[in-house]
Amino acid sequence: MRSEMxxxxxxxxxxxxxxxQQVLALYYFEELTMKEVGAVLGIGESRVSQIxxxxxxxxxxxxxxxxxxxxxxxxxxQAGGQ
Numbered sequence: 001m002r003s004e005m006x007x008x009x010x011x012x013x014x015x016x017x018x019x020x021q022q023v024l025a026l027y028y029f030e031e032l033t034m035k036e037v038g039a040v041l042g043i044g045e046s047r048v049s050q051i052x053x054x055x056x057x058x059x060x061x062x063x064x065x066x067x068x069x070x071x072x073x074x075x076x077x078q079a080g081g082q
Contacts, residue, residue, distance in 0.1 A: 005067075012062040020055035023048055 013021060019041075026037040027048075038048045063069070 008066045023051045
């Protein structure tokens with residue numbers, strides 16, 4: 001099951017735009033900071049953060065699509081005492 005999930009994740013990452021793949025690879029596999037990733041790619045740290053966030057959203061959606069597993073919606077804060 002674990003290797004199957006890795007294959008699904010690899011397929012989902014491969015479907016991402018190249019810049020998003022680069023950011024994920026540098027951040028997670030090379031363990032660079034967002035600032036360092038920006039320096040490597042010649043873009044600002046805030047742009048790296050934007051690209052990273054978009055990539056994660058796309059990956060979650062693709063993984064949900066490929067696995068059929070739907071992440072539960074975020075809980076809304078319940079007002080205490082009302």
